[in-house]
Amino acid sequence: MIYSLHKIGLSNKNISDFLNYFNLRTLRTNKIYTPKLIWGTLHKYKKRLNRNLDKIIWVKESLNMSVSKKNTILEWFIVEFQSG
Numbered sequence: 713m714i715y716s717l718h719k720i721g722l723s724n725k726n727i728s729d730f731l732n733y734f735n736l737r738t739l740r741t742n743k744i745y746t747p748k749l750i751w752g753t754l755h756k757y758k759k760r761l762n763r764n765l766d767k768i769i770w771v772k773e774s775l776n777m778s779v780s781k782k783n784t785i786l787e788w789f790i791v792e793f794q795s796g
Contacts, residue, residue, distance in 0.1 A: 714753050722790070724750040730789050 717727045724747035731745040738745065 715757055
């Protein structure tokens with residue numbers, strides 16, 4: 713999910729705000745997300761992708777968001793937090 717948000721152009725601060733807004737916590741330590749933690753997560757994930765570049769046969773990533781009337785929650789979040 714973090715990498716998907718990064719790929720659509722959200723900054724580390726915006727990603728951490730998004731995850732904390734929905735009260736999502738880190739899996740192992742149950743802490744809130746910080747921009748530094750997002751950076752570290754992305755850095756490690758990119759290193760793992762590069763390391764396994766020759767080994768990857770098939771990758772499927774998805775981001776599922778519920779739809780509210782006209783806009784998705786993510787679209788609302790992007791407008792709300794990037795304008796302020």
